[in-house]
Amino acid sequence: MAQEGVAAAANGATVVEKSVTFTAYKPQLIVEAQKVGDAVAFYKDVFGATETGHSLYPKRKADQELPHVVSAEIKLAGATVVVSDVSVHTGSNVKTGNVSALLETDDVEVAVAKAVAAGAVKVEVSEGEADGGVKGKVTDPFGFTWIFVSPVEKSDKEENKEVV
Amino acid sequence: MAQEGVAAAANGATVVEKSVTFTAYKPQLIVEAQKVGDAVAFYKDVFGATETGHSLYPKRKADQELPHVVSAEIKLAGATVVVSDVSVHTGSNVKTGNVSALLETDDVEVAVAKAVAAGAVKVEVSEGEADGGVKGKVTDPFGFTWIFVSPVEKSDKEENKEVV
Numbered sequence: 277m278a279q280e281g282v283a284a285a286a287n288g289a290t291v292v293e294k295s296v297t298f299t300a301y302k303p304q305l306i307v308e309a310q311k312v313g314d315a316v317a318f319y320k321d322v323f324g325a326t327e328t329g330h331s332l333y334p335k336r337k338a339d340q341e342l343p344h345v346v347s348a349e350i351k352l353a354g355a356t357v358v359v360s361d362v363s364v365h366t367g368s369n370v371k372t373g374n375v376s377a378l379l380e381t382d383d384v385e386v387a388v389a390k391a392v393a394a395g396a397v398k399v400e401v402s403e404g405e406a407d408g409g410v411k412g413k414v415t416d417p418f419g420f421t422w423i424f425v426s427p428v429e430k431s432d433k434e435e436n437k438e439v440v
Numbered sequence: 441m442a443q444e445g446v447a448a449a450a451n452g453a454t455v456v457e458k459s460v461t462f463t464a465y466k467p468q469l470i471v472e473a474q475k476v477g478d479a480v481a482f483y484k485d486v487f488g489a490t491e492t493g494h495s496l497y498p499k500r501k502a503d504q505e506l507p508h509v510v511s512a513e514i515k516l517a518g519a520t521v522v523v524s525d526v527s528v529h530t531g532s533n534v535k536t537g538n539v540s541a542l543l544e545t546d547d548v549e550v551a552v553a554k555a556v557a558a559g560a561v562k563v564e565v566s567e568g569e570a571d572g573g574v575k576g577k578v579t580d581p582f583g584f585t586w587i588f589v590s591p592v593e594k595s596d597k598e599e600n601k602e603v604v
Binding site: 295296297298299300301302303305307308311314315318321322323324352353354355357372373374375376377379380387390391394395396416417418419420422 | 459460461462463464465466467469471472475478479482485486487488516517518519521536537538539540541543544551554555558559560580581582583584586
C-alpha cells in the first residue's frame, strides 16, 4: 500500500513522493506461441524446476482451438520465474527470447508515476494483457521493461483465464 | 554437488544421468558500458532496491581509466538481480537491454552436458567472462542464455576484481 512520503503538494506531482511496496519480482521469459509447455518441460528436466501454476488459453470454438498453456509459473533454484506465450503480449520489447520483469504491487499508479518521473517511458497495456492481470508497464532508461501486476492470489493460479 | 543417478555407463554419456543442484537463479540485466552505477541508482530510487555487492573495473593506468562498477548485485522485491556492464560480456545474446540468467552451481560440467543433451547449445566463455567467474554458458532451444557460475562467497563480493 502507498504511504504518504514528504510534504504533499496540490498539483498532482505528490504521487512520486509516496513510497511503493513491491512484493515480488519475477522474470518473465517470452517464448514462441504454444511453446510454454515445451519450455517448462525443458526447465524441469535440465534445471530441476517445478511448476507452481499456469493459465490456459480457453477452448473457444470446438474445432479450431484446443486449450493450451499461455503462461506458467515455475520455481527454479529458489526463484520464481514466469514462462509466457508471445502471442498474448504486445510491445516493441516483447519478443521471443526476451525477458521482462513482473513486479507485484498494489500501487500500480504510483509505481508508474515514480518510474516516469525518474526517466522511464510508459507503455500502453493491450487489452489481452490487461485481461491477464497486467495493470501498468514501463521501459526504463536502460532498455528494460517492467510490468506491474497485482499480487497473485493462490486461488487464481490454476483457473482457466481468458487471456486474449 | 553431483550425485550419481541411475546406472553409469562407461562411454561418458553418464554425465547427463547425474542430478545437479542449482543454489541460486539471478536475472542479469546488461547495461551500456559504465552505466551500472546509474542503473542501480534508478532501481534504488524507483523500486526501492538495495545494493548488496559490486565488482570494480580496476584502475590500470593513472590517466586513462578510473575505477567504475562493472557488476552490481541488488535486492529487489525479495529477488536478487545482477546489473552488468555490457563491455565485459560477449556473445550474440549479450546486448544492452537483454536479460540473461545466472545459475549458481558447483557442477558446471554436468549442468552444461545435461542442457546440451536436452537441446541447448554450448556457448564459448570468453577470457574476460571467465575472470569474472563465468564457468559455463548455454543457449536453450527457446532463445534464452543460461550462465553457470560458482556460488558467490560473501568475501568475494566487495573486492576489486580484474574482469577484463
